[in-house]
Amino acid sequence: MKIDFKGAGMDAARLDRIRPFLDRYVEEGRLPCWQVAVHRHGHPVWRGQGGLMDVARGRPVADDTIFRIYSMTKPVTSVALMSLFEQGRFQLDDPVAKVFPEWAGGHRVWTGGEGEAMTFEPARRPISFRDLLSHTSGLTYGKALADLGVPPENPTEAFYPDLREYTDRSKSLDGLISALGQVPLRFQPGERWMYSLASDVCGALVERISGQSLAEYFDETIFKPLGMRDTAFHVAADKADRLAANYYRHPKKGMVLADDPATSTYLAPPVFDSGGGGLVGTIDDYVRFAEMLRRGGELDGRRILGPRTLELMTGNHLKGGRTLEEMAIGLFSEASSAGAGFGLGFAMTIDPVAAGTPATADFYWGGAASTYFWVDPADDITVVFMTQLMPSSAYDLRRQLKSLVYAAIED
Numbered sequence: 013m014k015i016d017f018k019g020a021g022m023d024a025a026r027l028d029r030i031r032p033f034l035d036r037y038v039e040e041g042r043l044p045c046w047q048v049a050v051h052r053h054g055h056p057v058w059r060g061q062g063g064l065m066d067v068a069r070g071r072p073v074a075d076d077t078i079f080r081i082y083s084m085t086k087p088v089t090s091v092a093l094m095s096l097f098e099q100g101r102f103q104l105d106d107p108v109a110k111v112f113p114e115w116a117g118g119h120r121v122w123t124g125g126e127g128e129a130m131t132f133e134p135a136r137r138p139i140s141f142r143d144l145l146s147h148t149s150g151l152t153y154g155k156a157l158a159d160l161g162v163p164p165e166n167p168t169e170a171f172y173p174d175l176r177e178y179t180d181r182s183k184s185l186d187g188l189i190s191a192l193g194q195v196p197l198r199f200q201p202g203e204r205w206m207y208s209l210a211s212d213v214c215g216a217l218v219e220r221i222s223g224q225s226l227a228e229y230f231d232e233t234i235f236k237p238l239g240m241r242d243t244a245f246h247v248a249a250d251k252a253d254r255l256a257a258n259y260y261r262h263p264k265k266g267m268v269l270a271d272d273p274a275t276s277t278y279l280a281p282p283v284f285d286s287g288g289g290g291l292v293g294t295i296d297d298y299v300r301f302a303e304m305l306r307r308g309g310e311l312d313g314r315r316i317l318g319p320r321t322l323e324l325m326t327g328n329h330l331k332g333g334r335t336l337e338e339m340a341i342g343l344f345s346e347a348s349s350a351g352a353g354f355g356l357g358f359a360m361t362i363d364p365v366a367a368g369t370p371a372t373a374d375f376y377w378g379g380a381a382s383t384y385f386w387v388d389p390a391d392d393i394t395v396v397f398m399t400q401l402m403p404s405s406a407y408d409l410r411r412q413l414k415s416l417v418y419a420a421i422e423d
Contacts, residue, residue, distance in 0.1 A: 020057045021423035022050075027058040030416050034409075038063040041266055042407065043382075044259050045073035047295045047398040050417055051303060052391075058420075065256040065400075066273060078247055078254045079398045080271070080278065081298065082289040082379035086211040088234060088301065089287035090145055090357025092226075093214045094321055095233055097141075101221050104145075104356075107138035108213070111220050114193040115139070121150060121197045122168050130167065136200055141217070143201045144210040145356035146329040148339075150197025151208040166206075166342070171195045185226075185284050189216050198341065202331055205339040205354060215287020226285035237314040238300045243293030246281045255279070255292070258381055261406040270402055289380065295398045298385060302394045305375075306387045326375045328353030328362055335362065369411065370418035384410045391421060 030048055037043040045063030049056065065073040096102065102110070109115040119139065120132040135150070143149035154172025166172075173191040192213065198206055215226045222229050227245050235243055247255045255278065258271035271278075278292055304311040308319035317325075330339050330353055337349035351367030352359050360375040361367050374393075376386035382404045384397045395417055397410070 020052045020055060022052055022057050022420045023422055024058075024420075026420035027417070029419075030058065030413065031060050031062070033412065033416060034060075035062050037407070037409070042261075043399055043401055044257065044267065045077075045399060047073060047077070047396075048413070049295050049299050049394075049396045051299065051306075051394040054303065054307070054392075067257065067259075067267075068269070073256070074254070075296070076242070076254055076294055077256050077398075078242055078251060078292050078294055079256055079383060079400055080258055080379070080381050081291050081293055081383050081398075082381055083211075084298065084377060084379040084383055084385060085287060085289050085291040087305075087357045087377055088230065088291065089211050089215050089218065089226075090325065091305075091317060092218050092229055092233060092287075093141070093145065094317060094325060094356065096218065096221050098318060098321055102141055104142040105140045107140060108144060108217065109138050111217055112189055112193065114190045117193070119150065119193075119195070119197045121200050126167050127170075130196075132196055135197060137202075139197075139201050142329060142356070144214050144217070145325075146205070146354055147208055147210050148202050148205050148330070149208065149210050149213075150199050150201050150204075150206075151192065151195070151210050151213070152198050152206050152342075153208055154195075166198060168196045168198055185212070185216050185219065188284070189213065204341050205330060205336060206341045209288060211288035211357075212286055215285060218287070219285075226287055227281075234301070234316060235297075237316060238297075238304055238311055240293065240297040240300055243291055243297045243301075245285050245290045245292075247276075247278050247292055249279075252279055256400045258400040258402065260402045267401065295396050298396045298398075299394065302385050302387050302396055306389060306392070306394045325356040326358055326360055327355055328360065329355050333362075335366070337366075369414055371414060378404055378410060380404055382406065382409060384413070386414065391418075393417065393421075 034046040044067050045065050047061040050058040061073050065071050065077045119135045121135050123131045123133050125131050139149045152166040155169045218229050255273040257273050259267045260270040262268045309317035309322045336352045340349050351363035353362040358375040361371050364372050373390035374386045374388040378384040380402050382399050382401045387394050
């Protein structure tokens with residue numbers, strides 16, 4: 013890849029600090045591998061990588077390595093759903109029950125207690141599209157985050173289905189939606205923020221409204237127009253040797269194998285296309301998605317969303333303009349809460365002093381295997397970081413990387 017500093021307004025030597033910073037994590041056995049791509053004004057200004065995509069087999073990370081991007085699927089799902097918004101198929105405050113008759117009876121909301129002593133009240137209003145896109149629906153992740161070391165913040169988790177029945181691809185997405193129509197909500201819709209299965213529900217909405225599978229809709233509406241050739245819900249057979257191993261940080265054993273690329277479930281097409289975390293892809297593919305966002309919904313003459321729609325998505329939709337610190341229950345590590353708001357699929361910096369970041373107008377998200385991206389329209393920057401280490405809270409790599417990139421800006 014040609015690296016162009018002409019007119020980029022960035023210091024090459026300062027950007028080169030990224031390499032020893034991340035190489036140290038690899039050398040100390042804390043990361044298996046890393047890739048970083050930095051673009052400014054639409055041009056690649058820094059690219060680096062290091063480590064092994066498969067430690068046991070001694071395979072170095074390569075330009076075309078395929079990564080599990082987990083929750084970096086969520087912004088893709090949000091863009092897909094909002095493309096249907098642009099077609100007039102729904103309004104943000106429409107009840108989701110218009111599409112899901114399984115939810116027409118309404119949800120109840122947890123008010124206190126545990127076990128058999130729990131108390132509930134009726135939801136004051138139905139869950140809306142806006143609630144799902146902004147994680148303010150009252151849904152949670154049930155028990156799903158326990159395996160990632162996230163402390164339980166959900167007294168209603170006993171009511172949730174065992175997600176292994178769905179993530180092991182043995183049941184359809186419709187079955188999950190039906191089950192979620194019966195669970196009690198953690199809070200009244202719109203009143204708090206909680207990381208949740210809402211993006212999987214958004215994926216189901218895309219399927220119901222479009223009449224296509226989520227994979228088909230992604231491919232037709234986003235991936236093919238943007239030239240994202242390696243992003244999908246599974247790894248094709250002719251690309252299997254490019255899938256990285258995934259690792260987990262064990263408190264005593266260090267970095268241990270979590271998913272062997274030779275036997276990974278990602279080698280087969282899923283029955284359940286998870287809009288919340290099911291995609292795999294390359295760094296170059298995600299750079300194209302992020303660059304489309306930076307450019308207001310268009311890339312290389314192919315428009316995915318209108319710029320006004322993207323402005324709507326990247327505004328703070330939390331009640332009263334509050335921050336995640338004020339609104340979140342059990343905040344998961346894909347975002348820090350201080351000085352951050354949340355829109356329709358992205359977190360964003362709304363108070364850089366409180367957030368402790370040089371970024372003033374960025375929006376961003378990450379994945380469970382420590383992947384991360386951000387787009388900053390004000391400084392005209394796009395950055396994508398890839399690795400494969402769970403949980404994403406293992407190290408504070410994301411904010412450190414952001415500091416390194418902004419320290420290189422000269423204009």
